[in-house]
Amino acid sequence: MKSSRRSFILMTAGFASSLALSRGALADAVSVSDSDATAQALGYNTDATKVDKAKYPKYQAGQGCSNCQFFQGKADDAAGPCQIYGGKQVNAKGWCSAYTRKA
Structure with a gap:
Protein backbone atom coordinates (compact mmCIF):
# COMPACT_ATOMS: atom_id res chain seq x y z
CA MET A 1 0.00 0.00 0.00
CA LYS A 2 2.76 2.45 0.84
CA SER A 3 4.35 2.26 -2.61
CA SER A 4 1.08 2.91 -4.46
CA ARG A 5 0.26 5.86 -2.19
CA ARG A 6 3.79 7.21 -2.71
CA SER A 7 3.44 6.78 -6.51
CA PHE A 8 0.12 8.60 -6.47
CA ILE A 9 1.57 11.52 -4.50
CA LEU A 10 4.60 11.78 -6.80
CA MET A 11 2.43 11.63 -9.93
CA THR A 12 0.07 14.27 -8.54
CA ALA A 13 2.96 16.55 -7.63
CA GLY A 14 4.49 16.13 -11.09
CA PHE A 15 1.18 16.87 -12.80
CA ALA A 16 0.59 19.96 -10.65
CA SER A 17 4.09 21.24 -11.42
CA SER A 18 3.72 20.78 -15.17
CA LEU A 19 0.30 22.47 -15.09
CA ALA A 20 1.74 25.45 -13.22
CA LEU A 21 4.60 25.73 -15.72
CA SER A 22 2.29 25.63 -18.73
CA ARG A 23 0.06 28.33 -17.26
CA GLY A 24 3.13 30.45 -16.57
CA ALA A 25 4.23 30.13 -20.20
CA LEU A 26 0.84 31.33 -21.40
CA ALA A 27 0.92 34.27 -19.02
CA ASP A 28 4.37 35.22 -20.31
CA ALA A 29 3.09 35.60 -23.88
CA VAL A 30 3.36 39.35 -24.39
Whole structure:
Protein backbone atom coordinates (compact mmCIF):
# COMPACT_ATOMS: atom_id res chain seq x y z
CA MET A 1 0.00 0.00 0.00
CA LYS A 2 2.76 2.45 0.84
CA SER A 3 4.35 2.26 -2.61
CA SER A 4 1.08 2.91 -4.46
CA ARG A 5 0.26 5.86 -2.19
CA ARG A 6 3.79 7.21 -2.71
CA SER A 7 3.44 6.78 -6.51
CA PHE A 8 0.12 8.60 -6.47
CA ILE A 9 1.57 11.52 -4.50
CA LEU A 10 4.60 11.78 -6.80
CA MET A 11 2.43 11.63 -9.93
CA THR A 12 0.07 14.27 -8.54
CA ALA A 13 2.96 16.55 -7.63
CA GLY A 14 4.49 16.13 -11.09
CA PHE A 15 1.18 16.87 -12.80
CA ALA A 16 0.59 19.96 -10.65
CA SER A 17 4.09 21.24 -11.42
CA SER A 18 3.72 20.78 -15.17
CA LEU A 19 0.30 22.47 -15.09
CA ALA A 20 1.74 25.45 -13.22
CA LEU A 21 4.60 25.73 -15.72
CA SER A 22 2.29 25.63 -18.73
CA ARG A 23 0.06 28.33 -17.26
CA GLY A 24 3.13 30.45 -16.57
CA ALA A 25 4.23 30.13 -20.20
CA LEU A 26 0.84 31.33 -21.40
CA ALA A 27 0.92 34.27 -19.02
CA ASP A 28 4.37 35.22 -20.31
CA ALA A 29 3.09 35.60 -23.88
CA VAL A 30 3.36 39.35 -24.39
CA SER A 31 1.41 41.08 -27.12
CA VAL A 32 2.80 43.90 -29.21
CA SER A 33 1.38 47.15 -27.88
CA ASP A 34 0.48 50.26 -29.83
CA SER A 35 3.18 52.15 -27.93
CA ASP A 36 5.90 49.66 -29.00
CA ALA A 37 8.55 51.64 -30.91
CA THR A 38 8.99 48.95 -33.57
CA ALA A 39 5.23 48.65 -34.04
CA GLN A 40 4.94 52.40 -34.54
CA ALA A 41 7.87 52.51 -36.95
CA LEU A 42 6.40 49.69 -39.05
CA GLY A 43 2.79 50.89 -38.92
CA TYR A 44 1.52 47.76 -37.11
CA ASN A 45 -2.25 47.61 -36.97
CA THR A 46 -4.17 44.83 -35.22
CA ASP A 47 -6.78 44.96 -38.00
CA ALA A 48 -5.33 44.88 -41.51
CA THR A 49 -8.56 46.25 -43.01
CA LYS A 50 -7.93 49.51 -41.14
CA VAL A 51 -4.41 50.14 -42.52
CA ASP A 52 -3.95 53.69 -43.81
CA LYS A 53 -3.50 52.87 -47.51
CA ALA A 54 -2.28 56.39 -48.30
CA LYS A 55 0.51 56.10 -45.73
CA TYR A 56 1.29 52.44 -46.56
CA PRO A 57 0.68 51.96 -50.30
CA LYS A 58 2.42 48.55 -50.13
CA TYR A 59 -0.63 47.15 -48.30
CA GLN A 60 -2.97 45.01 -50.40
CA ALA A 61 -6.25 43.39 -49.42
CA GLY A 62 -5.72 39.84 -48.18
CA GLN A 63 -2.38 40.55 -46.55
CA GLY A 64 -2.23 39.79 -42.83
CA CYS A 65 0.09 38.54 -40.15
CA SER A 66 -1.25 34.99 -40.43
CA ASN A 67 0.08 34.66 -44.00
CA CYS A 68 3.35 36.53 -43.41
CA GLN A 69 6.65 34.65 -43.31
CA PHE A 70 7.56 36.23 -39.94
CA PHE A 71 4.39 34.93 -38.19
CA GLN A 72 5.27 31.90 -36.05
CA GLY A 73 1.75 30.83 -35.09
CA LYS A 74 -0.40 28.26 -36.83
CA ALA A 75 -2.57 29.37 -39.75
CA ASP A 76 -5.77 29.15 -37.68
CA ASP A 77 -4.38 30.83 -34.51
CA ALA A 78 -5.98 34.14 -33.48
CA ALA A 79 -2.53 35.43 -32.50
CA GLY A 80 1.02 34.20 -32.60
CA PRO A 81 4.63 35.18 -32.07
CA CYS A 82 6.33 37.32 -34.70
CA GLN A 83 10.06 37.33 -35.48
CA ILE A 84 10.00 41.05 -36.26
CA TYR A 85 8.78 41.89 -32.75
CA GLY A 86 11.14 39.59 -30.87
CA GLY A 87 8.60 36.81 -30.45
CA LYS A 88 5.86 39.04 -29.04
CA GLN A 89 2.31 38.07 -29.97
CA VAL A 90 0.67 39.79 -32.95
CA ASN A 91 -2.92 39.56 -34.08
CA ALA A 92 -3.27 37.07 -36.95
CA LYS A 93 -5.53 39.60 -38.71
CA GLY A 94 -3.00 42.39 -38.19
CA TRP A 95 -0.51 43.91 -40.61
CA CYS A 96 2.73 45.92 -40.65
CA SER A 97 4.99 47.25 -43.38
CA ALA A 98 7.46 44.36 -42.85
CA TYR A 99 4.82 42.04 -44.33
CA THR A 100 6.30 39.39 -46.61
CA ARG A 101 4.04 36.68 -48.01
CA LYS A 102 4.89 33.13 -46.92
CA ALA A 103 6.47 31.03 -49.65
